[in-house]
Amino acid sequence: MLDLLQNFAPVSLPPEAEALRPHVKAFLAERLGNTVPADIRARSWTGFDAEFSRDLANKGWVGFTIPKNYGGGGGGAFDRFVLVEELLLAGAPVAAHWIGDRQSGPLLLRYGTEAQRQFFLPRICRGEIFFCIGMSEPNAGSDLASVRTRAVRDGESWVLSGSKIWTTHAQKSHYMIALVRTSGDPADRQRGLSQFVIDLTLPGISVCPIVDLTGDAHFSEVFFQEVRLPADALVGEEGAGWAQVNAELAFERSGPERIYSSVALLDQWTTHLRSVGASVAATRKLGMLIARLATLRQMSLAVTARLASGESPLVDAAILKDLGTQFEQDVPTVIADALADDPHPIDDQELVRALAYVSLISPTYSLRGGAREILRGMIARGLGLR
Numbered sequence: 489m490l491d492l493l494q495n496f497a498p499v500s501l502p503p504e505a506e507a508l509r510p511h512v513k514a515f516l517a518e519r520l521g522n523t524v525p526a527d528i529r530a531r532s533w534t535g536f537d538a539e540f541s542r543d544l545a546n547k548g549w550v551g552f553t554i555p556k557n558y559g560g561g562g563g564g565a566f567d568r569f570v571l572v573e574e575l576l577l578a579g580a581p582v583a584a585h586w587i588g589d590r591q592s593g594p595l596l597l598r599y600g601t602e603a604q605r606q607f608f609l610p611r612i613c614r615g616e617i618f619f620c621i622g623m624s625e626p627n628a629g630s631d632l633a634s635v636r637t638r639a640v641r642d643g644e645s646w647v648l649s650g651s652k653i654w655t656t657h658a659q660k661s662h663y664m665i666a667l668v669r670t671s672g673d674p675a676d677r678q679r680g681l682s683q684f685v686i687d688l689t690l691p692g693i694s695v696c697p698i699v700d701l702t703g704d705a706h707f708s709e710v711f712f713q714e715v716r717l718p719a720d721a722l723v724g725e726e727g728a729g730w731a732q733v734n735a736e737l738a739f740e741r742s743g744p745e746r747i748y749s750s751v752a753l754l755d756q757w758t759t760h761l762r763s764v765g766a767s768v769a770a771t772r773k774l775g776m777l778i779a780r781l782a783t784l785r786q787m788s789l790a791v792t793a794r795l796a797s798g799e800s801p802l803v804d805a806a807i808l809k810d811l812g813t814q815f816e817q818d819v820p821t822v823i824a825d826a827l828a829d830d831p832h833p834i835d836d837q838e839l840v841r842a843l844a845y846v847s848l849i850s851p852t853y854s855l856r857g858g859a860r861e862i863l864r865g866m867i868a869r870g871l872g873l874r
Contacts, residue, residue: 495804499789505566512574519543520578526842529579529752533745534706536660537581542615550585551593551613558597559610565796569744569789576748583657583706588612590743592619592665595736596685599724604685622652622666622686622710623733632733633677637668637712639684646684646722648715658708659697664688667733670726681729684721691715701848735800737858743792746812747784749853750819753846757823760836770826777822780815784808803870806863813853813860820847
């Protein structure tokens, strides 16, 4: 337990990373302006804007941590932390490039062949191609080890059959990196799993968007019916998919995106309280939320430091993700309760719209990237409790 606490020791952003912040702020102010409503800013994760992503790529900020010889920005993990923090605080529409930048690119850099790196990485960094993740499956929830989608070797190619679900923006993506079974059966759990990069235009692939409670359709179910994949679609080693996907999930669970999903709502409520004059009770609630956010940000920086040193902090990232998504889900509840306690009518319709949206979407926060129960099992194993 003491070792785990030491992993979250306070970390400061290096000056060279902090020096990036004003440049990102200036770009966002020019590109987005200052009039984006809070309910739209709250959709930052799901805001798919290919043109914005290409403009960001032109600044060298897509694939920021990819080496320059592959078309990336050559930045470090702390640089990306500053960039992501400012994008999310501004409510920028990041969904188009998000997955390729955050995990597909780094995964291919670490495990891909040189041919895969040369083909995919420069295109990711230019904002030309977008990726989605093929992990979750129907009837499996967040239990990745129960994968049933299967790829069978057939001569010099693979034949893929099965389905994936909750696949964010699959309907707008060019490629998917999927975890599939290449040997054994679901009872074998982690053994026999491999990763493939899949061209979503191939015959036999059907993408069916799913409308959520907010009325948006940002994720899909994807069906594979005897899809023929070339031999070079395999990422890394056959059968090594479980280790690879866990390294990928450390990228997915560790960044500031796990604490800022509700920040547009929190920001709008703060503006509202300034305008109407906050009660003592509301001020206390706001202070508690800000204190939690500051603590989580420091934890995220600590995990970023470990990523920067080349580690794969799976347990630390799981702790951050669990606590972070709980905070994100508490924000709309605390604000709704505070507004209900206020006897005055609410004239701030922007706040009302943002609260309505975040209240509807927030149950997904603890599902994406691994459900809370799965994460707590990982944490327990990491602590030697099971």
